[in-house]
Amino acid sequence: MKWQKLNMKIEKPDLYDIHEQLTRLKEEGKKIVGVIAHSIVPDEIIHAADCIPLHFCLGGTEEQMVLGQTYLSQTTCGFQRVNLGIFEGREEISYQIYELMDFVIAGTFCNGVQNTGMYLDNYFDKEQYQFIIPHGSKPNSFEFFHGEIIKLKKYLEKKTNIKISNRKLIESIQLYNELRTVYQEIDKYRQGENPKISLGEIQKLIHHLNLNGPDLNLKKVMEFLDAVKRSELPPKKGVRIFLTGNGILIEDNFVQIVEDSGCIIVGDDLWTGFEFYSSPVNVDFSNPLDALADRYLNRNLSGRMIPDSYRTEKMLEIYKKRNIKGIINNYLKFCDSFSNSADYFKQKMKKKNIPVLNLERDYSQNSIGQIRTRLEAFLEML
């Protein structure tokens, strides 16, 4: 199988196709549940309620960011400004997709998410459910988070008139775990000495998952894995890099810019990449809700957790195993979850002789030249 043919299978999601599929599913009676992404809301519960989890991951342009300022201040991260900018613009296919959402799960991941939920509810007729998320994973935080998951389950049952039985939950957990296993198999093809793939390919698959839900995504990733196994792709060349920080939206070309500058991203912890499949839900728990609380609170890779030792340990483990030469820490301006800790993170890694490039950015076009220059300087130094 030729690379060209394989490449065709992993194009960016076609938004018109996504809109058509979601419209069909909605007509069949399924509810579309918006999730203001970051991989800390258990999608398994949404799926067990026979709904499609639709994660906010569209857009990523300067124009959308500026439109979002109708509601959010310029000192809110670009991601949330883009989300509201898409609603305010009302023209694009991205808006038509988001408009299919029956309601939205927002909450306290950060202030940006909280405010976006509020404006969607007040101005765009998208009822928000506030999912309250603790910042730590001590026993009392776990108890609290577990209680929030129970409340979310009850809310979904009320909205859908569907009882989320343990059996349904276990089936959804098994489906998502199966999906994670296939992603882990795919990930093996970017770890070795001669990687066949890089983050760019994996991210397109994750974007599909975030827009289409797990049932359609499973078929797609299995086909992709099969194609990678059978193909004789030329190994990718470049400096082996770990990418951390904020997830990347569909119209944001940041990963492409990094990979074009002479890097291969052989490891990452982004919610648009590795985080989803980094760890399965442990099926040994006697109750599926306990298992979900454990996975999403104790083993998420978000920079918002205090302390963030689980994330750092995982990062260092991957860094060593995959013979990585440096870390790029990409974060959006005004993203408190990553920007305030960027210097501390860099110093912490310096003590381990790991070079870090802190790249603060937004979606404006005029920052691209500066990003390229800083990437080149970093790679020369490596």
Ligand code: SF4
């Ligand atoms: S975590 Fe950062 S990027 Fe994500 S919504 Fe909050 S402020 Fe924005």
